Amino acid sequence: MPQSALISVQSQGNSLAVAGHGLWTSEHAAALEAEVDEAAARHPQPADVNIDLSGISRMDTFGALLLDRLVRSWSSAGITPRVTGLSERYEVLLHEVERGIGKPRPPERHREKGLELVGRQVMATGRDALALLNFVGAVVSALLRVLMRPRTFRFTSMVAQLDRVGLRAVPIILLMTFLIGCIIAQQGIFHFSSFGADIYVVDMVGVLVLRELGVLIVSIMLAGRSGSAYTAELGSMRMREEMDALRVMGFDPIEVLVVPRIIALVIALPLLTFIGSMAALLGGGLVCWIYGDIAPDVFISRLKMAIDLNQFEVGMYKAPFMAATIGLVACLEGMRVGGSAESLGARTTASVVKAIFLVIVMDGLFAIFFASINM
């Protein structure tokens, strides 16, 4: 006979005497469950069962559930076990637990996998593209409305955003672009000097920084720094029904929240691109001077020859488009945040990933475009 701490089973002929002992509470639930299952498995077909629970010092929902399971395991085989020695309070608890256990349970929440997941992802991507298009339309129409009635433009809000995404981003942008300018120049000198072509480093740094890297680095930086902030802000405003509050007061959230943010970004990004490009040229020039023995005046005169205004213009033309893309994606993702904290996180991630992806794709398209118009 298995003798254990919580249950003892005495078998006399064909009848069973089960006795409970000790604490039938949550801490001992795992052990009790094992014993209950074992007792039921060991004696599948007794003629008569008596469960004596006078030895139990305490019982909670866990104990009551397992007692119910023990009783059920025999009663489903056609025997009705007698339960004795249960105090009135635990009787109520047992009754309460029995009420819940018999009810039909809902199916597990459906989780997509395999082919279904692929299909749904494809559909979701399609819907994403449509949503972006729809949102672009909504923003443009809000912009037109603002243009027709300039007094409704939220100038204060735009300036506040400009401060956050523009001015406060200056130090980190300066540092990053300066360092990248240094690194490009150093690598260029290192490899070009073996051909004796050190001086062409200046051309490389100039073209690369002004045409591509300045705008690209600043865009990626702002997508991470400000795009994520936009998404999180708008998302939490949606979760707390602030958007709905605006709407019922007769304001269009796109006009109040989205337009100033996007305009701030469109103003800030070209300015930051300019500052960043200058910092990168400074970094490149310094490395050329210190590491490559190209004196500053030589660097500058070579730069004048290598670069025409075109290179600079190409970089600057791209900047507002990048800004608009980042702003649109970030605000759209913010507006799509659902009810849960998880969705806020997922949308913020999506916002940054999509914005960076789109910025790089657009940079590629711009490269083709400018090449075909010989710029």
Add this chain to the structure above:
Amino acid sequence: MDAQSLSPTQSSARQDREVVIRVRDIVVGFGDKIILDHLNLDIFRGEILGFVGASGGGKSVLTRTILGLLPKRSGVVEVFGQNLDDLNELQRSALERRWGVLFQQGALFSSLTVKQNIQFPLREHLRLSQRLMDDIAFAKIEMVGLKPDVAEKLPSELSGGMIKRAALARSLALDPEILFLDEPTSGLDPIGAGEFDELIRTLQQTLGLTVFMVTHDLDSLHSVCDRIAALGDGKVIAQGTIEDMMAAQHPWLRAYFHGSRARAVQVGRGAG
């Protein structure tokens, strides 16, 4: 300082009852603002204590201080006779299993279904089979009066009343001995609030709970609370039964229990 308990006979009658939470000389403040000023409070086993006080008066601060969510400047909180400051991490975690908290907004984990929410403390504290955890979850869902199909829903798919009930089910997951309720009936319609009061009463009796309930709901105070403590100026200004509160002379208590809303409750009760 004064009027800590209303009459000496009452306090002597209580002496045989076990004190599960003993708060002594608690001081809590933010900056130079003192919220709780040498506050004393006892909570006895098996009672439902209603805790009232003006908005912003520090009711939630006391709850959060007892739970250890806010630091106190001085004073002692004893739970089950153990000083919370003397416990190491393991003892503290064991103690925390013996209380459950229903936050005002439910505080359900928004990325988990109701069933997963209820099973979360079980999964962390106990090693149980999935079958038993499912049984527990559905038993608790039934206990708080929800339908079984709520189990697979996310909190964002539930109504306010359902969120409260689901959160109550989660706070009961480990069969705690003490239940903290922070304004359990706020945001519920009167019928829903009445049902919730009833539910708390039933659960308290079935599970043998001790309930500490911060509330503003005069109906709750009348119908479910065994004892009421009132907070004023950072101290407990009065404690006793609802009748004691009605008879109290403190101006704030008179305003609270004899204001127009209080009268409406009484009239309703008298007529019913």
